[in-house]
Amino acid sequence: xxxxxxxxxxxxxxxxxxxxxxxxxxxxxxxxxxxxxxxxxxxxxxxxxxxxxxxxxxxxxxxxxxxxxxxxxxxxxxxxxxxxxxxxxxxxxxxxxxxxxxxxxxxxxxxxxxxxxxxxxxxxxxxxxxxxxxxxxxxxxxxxxxxxxxxxxxxxxxxxxxxxxxxxxxxx
Amino acid sequence: xxxxxxxxxxxxxxxxxxxxxxxxxxxxxxxxxxxxxxxxxxxxxxxxxxxxxxxxxxxxxxxxxxxxxxxxxxxxxxxxxxxxxxxxxxxxxxxxxxxxxxxxxxxxxxxxxxxxxxxxxxxxxxxxxxxxxxxxxxxxxxxxxxxxxxxxxxxxxxxxxxxxxxxxxxxxxxxxxxxxxxxxxxxxxxxxxxxxxxxxxxxxxxxxxxxxxxxxxxxxxxxxxxxxxxxxxxxxxxxxxxxxxxxxxxxxxxxxxxxxxxxxxxxxxxxxxxxxxxxxxxxxxxxxxxxxxxxxxxxxxxxxxxxxxxxxxxxxxxxxxxxxxxxxxxxxxxxxxxxxxxxxxxxxxxxxxxxxxxxxxxxxxxxxxxxxxxxxxxxxxxxxxxxxxxxxxxxxxxxxxxxxxxxxxxxxxxxxxxxxxxxxxxxxxxxxxxxxxxxxxxxxxxxxxxxxxxxxxxxxxxxxxxxxxxxxxxxxxxxxxxxxxxxxxxxxxxxxxxxxxxxxxxxxxxxxxxxxxxxxxxxxxxxxxxxxxxxxxxxxxxxxxxxxxxxxxxxxxxxxxxxxxxxxxxxxxxxxxxxxxxxxxxxxxxxxxxxxxxxxxxxxxxxxxxxxxxxxxxxxxxxxxxxxxxxxxxxxxxxxxxxxxxxxxxxxxxxxxxxxxxxxxxxxxxxxxxxxxxxxxxxxxxxxxxxxxxxxxxxxxxxxxxxxxxxxxxxxxxxxxxxxxxxxxxxxxxxxxxxxxxxxxxxxxxxxxxxxxxxxxxxxxxxxxxxxxxxxxxxxxxxxxx
Numbered sequence: 001x002x003x004x005x006x007x008x009x010x011x012x013x014x015x016x017x018x019x020x021x022x023x024x025x026x027x028x029x030x031x032x033x034x035x036x037x038x039x040x041x042x043x044x045x046x047x048x049x050x051x052x053x054x055x056x057x058x059x060x061x062x063x064x065x066x067x068x069x070x071x072x073x074x075x076x077x078x079x080x081x082x083x084x085x086x087x088x089x090x091x092x093x094x095x096x097x098x099x100x101x102x103x104x105x106x107x108x109x110x111x112x113x114x115x116x117x118x119x120x121x122x123x124x125x126x127x128x129x130x131x132x133x134x135x136x137x138x139x140x141x142x143x144x145x146x147x148x149x150x151x152x153x154x155x156x157x158x159x160x161x162x163x164x165x166x167x168x169x170x171x172x
Numbered sequence: 173x174x175x176x177x178x179x180x181x182x183x184x185x186x187x188x189x190x191x192x193x194x195x196x197x198x199x200x201x202x203x204x205x206x207x208x209x210x211x212x213x214x215x216x217x218x219x220x221x222x223x224x225x226x227x228x229x230x231x232x233x234x235x236x237x238x239x240x241x242x243x244x245x246x247x248x249x250x251x252x253x254x255x256x257x258x259x260x261x262x263x264x265x266x267x268x269x270x271x272x273x274x275x276x277x278x279x280x281x282x283x284x285x286x287x288x289x290x291x292x293x294x295x296x297x298x299x300x301x302x303x304x305x306x307x308x309x310x311x312x313x314x315x316x317x318x319x320x321x322x323x324x325x326x327x328x329x330x331x332x333x334x335x336x337x338x339x340x341x342x343x344x345x346x347x348x349x350x351x352x353x354x355x356x357x358x359x360x361x362x363x364x365x366x367x368x369x370x371x372x373x374x375x376x377x378x379x380x381x382x383x384x385x386x387x388x389x390x391x392x393x394x395x396x397x398x399x400x401x402x403x404x405x406x407x408x409x410x411x412x413x414x415x416x417x418x419x420x421x422x423x424x425x426x427x428x429x430x431x432x433x434x435x436x437x438x439x440x441x442x443x444x445x446x447x448x449x450x451x452x453x454x455x456x457x458x459x460x461x462x463x464x465x466x467x468x469x470x471x472x473x474x475x476x477x478x479x480x481x482x483x484x485x486x487x488x489x490x491x492x493x494x495x496x497x498x499x500x501x502x503x504x505x506x507x508x509x510x511x512x513x514x515x516x517x518x519x520x521x522x523x524x525x526x527x528x529x530x531x532x533x534x535x536x537x538x539x540x541x542x543x544x545x546x547x548x549x550x551x552x553x554x555x556x557x558x559x560x561x562x563x564x565x566x567x568x569x570x571x572x573x574x575x576x577x578x579x580x581x582x583x584x585x586x587x588x589x590x591x592x593x594x595x596x597x598x599x600x601x602x603x604x605x606x607x608x609x610x611x612x613x614x615x616x617x618x619x620x621x622x623x624x625x626x627x628x629x630x631x632x633x634x635x636x637x638x639x640x641x642x643x644x645x646x647x648x649x650x651x652x653x654x655x656x657x658x659x660x661x662x663x664x665x666x667x668x669x670x671x672x673x674x675x676x677x678x679x680x681x682x683x684x685x686x687x688x689x690x691x692x693x694x695x696x697x698x699x700x701x702x703x704x705x706x707x708x709x710x711x712x713x714x715x716x717x718x719x720x721x722x723x724x725x726x727x728x729x730x731x732x733x734x735x736x737x738x739x740x741x742x743x744x745x746x747x748x749x750x751x752x753x754x755x756x757x758x759x760x761x762x763x764x765x766x767x768x769x770x771x772x773x774x775x776x777x778x779x780x781x782x783x784x785x786x787x788x789x790x791x792x793x794x795x796x797x798x799x800x801x802x803x804x805x806x807x808x809x810x811x812x813x814x815x816x817x818x819x820x821x822x823x824x825x826x827x828x829x830x831x832x833x834x835x836x837x838x839x840x841x842x843x844x845x846x847x848x849x850x851x852x853x854x855x856x857x858x859x860x861x862x863x864x865x866x867x868x869x870x871x872x873x874x875x876x877x878x879x880x881x882x883x884x885x886x887x888x889x890x891x892x893x894x895x896x897x898x899x900x901x902x903x904x905x906x907x908x909x910x911x912x913x914x915x916x917x918x919x920x921x922x923x924x925x926x927x928x929x930x931x932x933x934x935x936x937x938x939x940x941x942x943x944x945x946x947x948x949x950x951x952x953x954x955x956x957x958x
Contacts, residue, residue, distance in 0.1 A: 009592055010592060010593070010595070010597070011592065011593065012593075015246060015247065015248050015249040015250075016248065016249025016250050016260050016262055017249070017260055017262075018249065018262055043869065044869060044870055069869055069873075070868070070869035070870045070872060070873040071870060071872035071873060071906045071907060073907045073908065074906075074907055074908035074909075077908060077909070078908070084912075085907060085912070087866065087867075087868060087869065087873055087877065088869050089243060089245075089828065089833055089835065089866065089867050090835065092243075092245075093243045093835045093837075094837075094839075096243075100839075117869065118597070118696070118825050118869055118870070119597055120595070120597070120825065120826065120828070120829070121825040121826075121828045121867065121869055124245035124247070124828040124829060124831075125245060125828070127245050127246050127247070127249075128243070128244060128245040128246070130249075130262065131244070131246055131249075131261075131262060131263075131272050132244065132272075132273075134263070
């Protein structure tokens with residue numbers, strides 16, 4: 001199927017006419033550069049190596065505040081990050097509130113990058129933000145196309161995905 | 173006629189004669205409110221809201237909804253309910269004016285109504301049938317240890333039901349409310365998301381009532397265990413079923429066809445000749461009726477077991493049954509008998525035909541299956557068909573050989589669409605590819621603990637049309653034979669005497685909480701996690717109650733000695749007690765136990781007194797539901813119902829697809845104000861419980877959140893220490909350090925668990941914590957517009 005890369009990974013999560021913009025690592029980096037208060041949300045699917053390192057490197061390279069969901073906190077804390085732990089529905093609920101001051105108390109975030117949340121609950125969270133958080137953009141850098149995000153990596157195999165993540169986490 | 177319970181001496185007269193019809197006489201008897209002087213409720217004044225209409229408890233709902241604001245995650249951007257549409261509601265209103273939030277809440281209300289209707293239809297059928305069999309005056313008597321037989325009915329309806337016909341009044345009320353609630357879903361009715369939610373909460377409580385009616389009726393009329401902690405152990409698991417014998421499988425939720433099969437076997441002396449087993453709640457309820465019935469397992473077993481061909485006859489009743497059951501059964505020459513109006517499957521109605529004629533037509537394939545709406549007749553027909561069919565079907569009880577599975581697996585093109593359409597995102601393709609090389613471990617991993625819950629969506633997508641579920645069933649066959657467990661038969665309600673024993677330690681916090689493991693088997697990673705959660709809380713002295721598929725999954729875990737948790741822990745409502753309460757309808761007894769605590773321990777009157785009772789439960793009773801695999805509309809109604817009573821619930825990640833959660837905001841101090849009813853003072857409260865319904869991403873998160881949601885404002889210092897100790901322990905176990913929000917739950921230094929004193933104090937110092945006043949009678953009543 002020629003467009004397999006941009007059909008939502010679980011095809012039935014298609015919610016309506018609006019679909020995410022397909023992005024490359026370069027475009028994703030541009031979105032981060034342009035953002036004033038980005039936030040990286042790391043889920044339990046990236047708590048093991050090599051993804052743990054890829055994700056940590058991205059957080060460090062871009063100096064991103066990090067929220068971990070489910071039990072992803074400990075591995076990232078041990079890796080040297082200083083994450084804040086929330087349930088994925090809790091953080092999405094906070095992000096929906098334009099008055100929330102963000103994880104560092106500096107104001108609501110304007111870009112939220114998701115990596116490693118379970119696909120279907122992640123998709124629901126992105127749908128919630130799509131509807132009720134017009135004040136921010138969402139970007140997913142999982143190996144799955146998320147149609148409910150504003151921007152998403154395509155569906156891809158591990159090899160290609162690892163290259164994408166390495167690229168985003170490497171200086172220069 | 174098959175007698176389903178001991179005959180009563182005096183049977184009610186049946187007004188079925190033509191005389192009444194021919195004279196067109198209509199009898200209308202008004203509600204009789206007064207009861208005999210010696211009944212306990214005669215002195216009890218009626219509270220403010222007997223038989224509340226849709227809007228009568230709205231003020232309570234709005235209090236809950238302002239603290240636990242609805243969180244919406246649309247499953248669909250559009251509305252396609254009327255011909256104006258489809259309407260795209262993303263940043264827009266629909267043609268009728270509805271916005272996205274109201275539409276989500278409307279769909280939630282619709283789901284709750286569907287769930288409530290399923291239970292109400294089930295219960296109405298049960299009482300109709302049982303009254304016909306046993307008479308209107310058959311007494312509702314749950315034995316000496318249960319005086320408060322119907323805590324939900326008493327609180328909502330305002331009366332104690334004393335005989336079967338009294339339950340009809342409750343059903344009529346539920347049905348009336350349900351039509352109003354369903355009406356509100358029509359285009360151009362409700363427009364406020366909060367009012368849709370208030371109606372969903374009302375629907376949930378109607379569901380509660382319907383379930384209480386259904387379970388009480390079947391307990392008293394079919395003589396099921398009446399709050400018996402020592403209810404018998406029942407065999408469970410595919411390995412317990414002797415496929416050499418004729419096998420009748422019951423799927424669904426209605427006990428009547430199954431109980432009649434057991435009666436027919438007893439009456440004809442054939443009880444040792446056949447295997448009667450069940451899947452889903454029908455299994456639980458038949459084994460409550462007769463402990464020789466076997467439990468195959470939860471809903472997740474359905475397709476695998478049908479494909480195994482072990483069943484000679486499949487009896488379907490209602491709810492949660494595969495709608496393609498007939499097609500699947502025909503592939504294995506298994507006879508299908510549909511038994512309720514809810515699921516007729518296009519089959520010819522044979523209700524009035526002679527049983528032997530039906531048997532003959534089924535065996536000769538003159539009919540595809542039979543619709544038999546008389547459960548007495550189902551018993552006879554199913555047994556006769558199974559006995560004749562079983563010898564003919566011997567070869568069909570075999571799955572393809574493993575080398576056939578390997579050959580089929582070699583056809584896989586590795587397109588990976590089986591993985592992509594798997595709702596649970598499991599590696600089916602990898603299992604197939606490995607099987608092609610003779611390695612069946614991938615299939616076995618999917619089979620074990622129902623990690624693959626056999627929905628069969630992968631098969632629908634496979635471009636080679638591989639029978640993936642049959643391949644899985646074959647690869648797991650070796651494991652299935654070892655699946656031999658024991659589950660305690662559903663015991664029914666918690667006894668009053670048990671409440672008297674644990675009421676104080678529960679309300680004061682010495683018993684850290686009641687964990688209710690309920691619901692279906694749409695688990696993110698298999699049923700073992702449910703047993704692990706149960707074990708975790710049992711070892712920590714919580715009371716664990718369970719129903720339905722959750723209760724079955726708990727029983728599928730064995731320790732080193734081969735014992736299930738049901739064999740290791742007491743079945744009594746006490747610290748470290750593990751209670752199988754029963755089926756879906758038995759969930760009513762869980763809210764019922766919380767209501768009884770308010771009544772027995774705190775002497776709160778029940779009749780017509782919903783808000784005070786719910787307020788008490790919310791603020792004092794440390795109970796939390798865990799519906800780890802919730803999937804159905806019934807589960808939506810159940811959860812929404814318990815939420816209105818003030819009981820929080822944690823659902824699995826699939827629960828986010830219900831579109832709505834009720835989440836508290838611990839960071840908004842103003843949301844947690846309470847009134848101390850003792851002093852009349854409005855005070856700062858604490859986020860306890862923090863959420864009303866919460867979706868967790870994995871088991872670790874769910875376990876920690878469940879412990880946290882047992883904290884209540886009235887915990888004593890000692891009780892709070894115990895609860896915080898468990899919360900900290902579990903947080904440390906899964907997150908590696910102390911919970912960062914621990915300061916929110918420390919009211920004064922007496923609350924700090926001794927084991928963690930130093931660490932907690934350090935956190936308190938860092939956040940500038942100061943001790944705060946503890947309310948004596950915290951309440952949401954008197955807050956807001958009250």
